[in-house]
Amino acid sequence: MTSKKGATKESIKSKKMSDDDTQQPGAFEAQLRKPLNEFPIGPTLRKVTGIFAERLCQQFEFNLPKNSEHENLISYVDSILWGYLTNMSISKFDEELKKAKRRDKKKAARFEAKGEDGNKLKQPRNAYQLFCADSRAQLKVENPDASVTDLSTILGEAWGKLERDEKQRYKEYQESAAKLKTDYYTEIERQKQVAIENCEWEEDKPKRPTNVFFIYSGNKTILKKIKNKKMSPSETTKYLSVQWGKLNDEAKKPYYEELDKKKEKYEKEMIAYNKRQVERRKRKEEREAGEAAVDDDDED
Numbered sequence: 282m283t284s285k286k287g288a289t290k291e292s293i294k295s296k297k298m299s300d301d302d303t304q305q306p307g308a309f310e311a312q313l314r315k316p317l318n319e320f321p322i323g324p325t326l327r328k329v330t331g332i333f334a335e336r337l338c339q340q341f342e343f344n345l346p347k348n349s350e351h352e353n354l355i356s357y358v359d360s361i362l363w364g365y366l367t368n369m370s371i372s373k374f375d376e377e378l379k380k381a382k383r384r385d386k387k388k389a390a391r392f393e394a395k396g397e398d399g400n401k402l403k404q405p406r407n408a409y410q411l412f413c414a415d416s417r418a419q420l421k422v423e424n425p426d427a428s429v430t431d432l433s434t435i436l437g438e439a440w441g442k443l444e445r446d447e448k449q450r451y452k453e454y455q456e457s458a459a460k461l462k463t464d465y466y467t468e469i470e471r472q473k474q475v476a477i478e479n480c481e482w483e484e485d486k487p488k489r490p491t492n493v494f495f496i497y498s499g500n501k502t503i504l505k506k507i508k509n510k511k512m513s514p515s516e517t518t519k520y521l522s523v524q525w526g527k528l529n530d531e532a533k534k535p536y537y538e539e540l541d542k543k544k545e546k547y548e549k550e551m552i553a554y555n556k557r558q559v560e561r562r563k564r565k566e567e568r569e570a571g572e573a574a575v576d577d578d579d580e581d
Contacts, residue, residue: 334359392482394469402468405461408454412440480565484557487550490543497525497536 334355394402406414413436420435421427427435444451476482497503498521507517525533 334361392469392473392476394472402465402472405465406458408451408458409440411454411457412436412443478561478564480561484554487547487554490540490547493533493536493540494522494525496539496543497521497533500536 396402416436416439417432420439421432424432424435443454473482477484498518503521503524507520510517510520512520
């Protein structure tokens, strides 16, 4: 196993290396390769290599190579670690870091509604969960020796039987779950709108229209033509690009006209959006000024 700061003692086998072994090009690097395969990739990578180098020097016994530019053994090992990671793992680190940033950005873009207890609003139960909540106690009485796993199996079988034999009751659970889901998203939207009006959440900006090629590739008639060709996304894009290039100016005209309409609509929406933002900020400033005045009066 590895820790956040490096490999544990179990993952590094101590091995004495003679002076001759030390002088062989890549001998020590080869010895480090196995623990490095488990090396933790993270934002503090450069700092961690120094810690890991110090630990490795305690595990391995060898001499600093002759004519080395490094002042001590730890500095030498650290340079090997960083060189290896730079060549072999930095691309992976960068990729993971970009993924983490995208996840954080996506998470930050989601509005989080609150429940009555002040915590995150709980997602509604689905039809099966509603059925389990109604049936678990009775099935537990009927099967007193059943374990949690066994009871889950029994509930699953009862749900399947309900779908086959009691279609009306099954339908009621589905309808109840659908209503709970609708109420859940309605409440999120209500709280989001309140937060927007109070300048606690940024209203989504109108979406800028895409270019004319995306309008062409999203056309229902075009999509219907390529539906049965069973192409990958990249192949589909390439195919559409070729087909678009074959069109003459007259054939492309409707798509450019649609793009112009979308641009005009976008500009109107942006004017209205900016106007709403100004009004909201003004109300917020007036509200904060009023609250500050009340606080001053209380202090007097």
